[in-house]
Amino acid sequence: MDLDSENENNDLVAVGTPPEVMHQAEEVCSNLLPEKSRTKYEHVYGKFMEWRRQKKLSSYLSENILLVYFEELSKKYSSSSLWTFYSMLRTTLNLHDGVEIDKYPKLRTFLKRKSDGHLKKKSKIFSPEEINAFLNNAPDEVYLATKVALIMGLMGACRACELSDMKVEDIKDFEGGVIITIPKTKTKIVR
Structure with a gap:
């Protein structure tokens, strides 16, 4: 889905909407992220958007772009971290850009393959x-x-x-x- 056309669609809807309602809707949307981890979500989203700018990628956000991004992340992070980033990006891309990455089957398959053989760290607890x-x-x-x-x-x-x-x-x-x-x-x- 083209992010520019998505934003244009949102702007077209906004034309007939009173400014106070639009402001209130923006406020509600800004509070949809979990309060305690909002900064982490925004940080992950910001890093992804910065990566896109560095790669000079168009505004179109495809599954292949996300596959390449997560492939690069997989060189530095464990599979559990990749799933965390996926979850945060899924939420923030949906909120900010109206993109639903949970409908990208190749990306989910990629993450599942990266999880194969991954041993979770056992928590240290007292008996x-x-x-x-x-x-x-x-x-x-x-x-x-x-x-x-x-x-x-x-x-x-x-x-x-x-x-x-x-x-x-x-x-x-x-x-x-x-x-x-x-x-x-x-x-x-x-x-």
Whole structure:
């Protein structure tokens, strides 16, 4: 699909639309990217657009152009990173240019082939025995705060960012126990 004609189509629609509605629509579109990773999405999109400028590619965005771009990326990045870039480009190209790269079967096949034989890195996690040993043997004088964070993280199923965002006011001490409120959660639901 030709990006210039796509933008012209959007401009033709805009001619009959009041400016305040167009402004509001642009604002809504700018907020469609995930809030926390918006800069990463825009960075990946910007790098792709810069690559296109350097290659002096026309405004027409074909599957072959993306295949060459991802082939170049595959020389520097792992297959899991390529899938991440694909996902970010899929979203940003659709938002900014109206191009749906998820309908490019050769590109998806290319990414799948690059994933063949790729061994994922195993996360380094503590075993239950190691956690118990730490809680029972580490001196409270040094590790009390770490032990509390560990217990709250495990028992409250908290993410690291949720723990670090907690404030003293979020912990209420009662005679029979403690009530902890997690105000800023990833799902935006107070727990």
